[in-house]
Amino acid sequence: MSVVRLHPNTTQGINPLACADTASHRSSHNSSNLNDADTRTLAQMEEDQDKLTRGMASMAALPFTVPYTAATLTARGAAGLFATGAGFDAAGQMVQGGEYRIGQTLAAGSTALVYGPLAGRSPWRNAAVGGALVGTHTFATNWLYDEDKSVTQGAALGAVTAGVGTAAGELIRKGERYVLPDKITLPYFQTPASIGISFPTEDAISKGVETSVSHLPSFIALPDANNKEGR
Numbered sequence: 001m002s003v004v005r006l007h008p009n010t011t012q013g014i015n016p017l018a019c020a021d022t023a024s025h026r027s028s029h030n031s032s033n034l035n036d037a038d039t040r041t042l043a044q045m046e047e048d049q050d051k052l053t054r055g056m057a058s059m060a061a062l063p064f065t066v067p068y069t070a071a072t073l074t075a076r077g078a079a080g081l082f083a084t085g086a087g088f089d090a091a092g093q094m095v096q097g098g099e100y101r102i103g104q105t106l107a108a109g110s111t112a113l114v115y116g117p118l119a120g121r122s123p124w125r126n127a128a129v130g131g132a133l134v135g136t137h138t139f140a141t142n143w144l145y146d147e148d149k150s151v152t153q154g155a156a157l158g159a160v161t162a163g164v165g166t167a168a169g170e171l172i173r174k175g176e177r178y179v180l181p182d183k184i185t186l187p188y189f190q191t192p193a194s195i196g197i198s199f200p201t202e203d204a205i206s207k208g209v210e211t212s213v214s215h216l217p218s219f220i221a222l223p224d225a226n227n228k229e230g231r
Contacts, residue, residue, distance in 0.1 A: 078113055084211065085112025092218030107140040108218070123166040126214070130162025131155040134217050150225040157217045165213030172206035 086109030093100055115133040119126050135155030142149055200208075 081116035082109040085109045088215035088218040111137045123163040126166040127159040127163030131159030134158025149222040162214045165210045169206035169210030
């Protein structure tokens with residue numbers, strides 16, 4: 001009995017099962033490529049790139065500020081800066097409502113720890129530090145929680161509040177001691193004993209005003225950088 005061999009290039013030599021498998025694999029591969037394709041418009045790509053650029057610019061000072069912070073801060077000073085930044089952020093989250101986010105609070109304390117030592121008594125200098133601090137914190141929370149809050153507006157708000165807070169603090173610090181005395185004494189049941197009540201100094205009051213005003217961004221919700229409803 002003779003054996004008939006089918007040539008692979010002829011129609012009779014094509015294996016229909018192999019073809020079906022190859023077609024299925026090719027279709028699956030093409031479908032995967034379609035799913036992985038970037039469907040953003042050119043305008044959306046430009047907006048996302050611009051957002052990334054602004055965020056990276058706000059963090060450009062970190063390589064310089066971290067060594068300075070490590071060299072100038074004591075452990076007590078570092079703890080104070082971290083606690084102040086974290087405390088105001090926690091209070092701001094409570095005022096604004098919503099779910100409390102520990103990562104945001106830790107980021108606020110960390111940015112305060114990094115940028116705090118750069119602050120001084122100049123309103124212009126502190127405005128620059130405040131802008132960099134709030135911009136960096138906004139970028140960090142955007143990354144942590146996959147948000148799109150405006151880094152630019154955050155930096156502008158931080159600059160304004162830090163500058164105004166410093167200026168107000170300096171006005172109080174340079175004021176005359178005529179509003180409140182250093183200390184008053186009250187009689188205690190008409191006996192020789194007395195109770196002394198000390199008032200805070202201008203320096204303490206000015207520091208409190210400066211710190212409170214500078215941390216007002218913690219209580220203000222930033223808008224989204226991109227108008228998603230208009231897309």
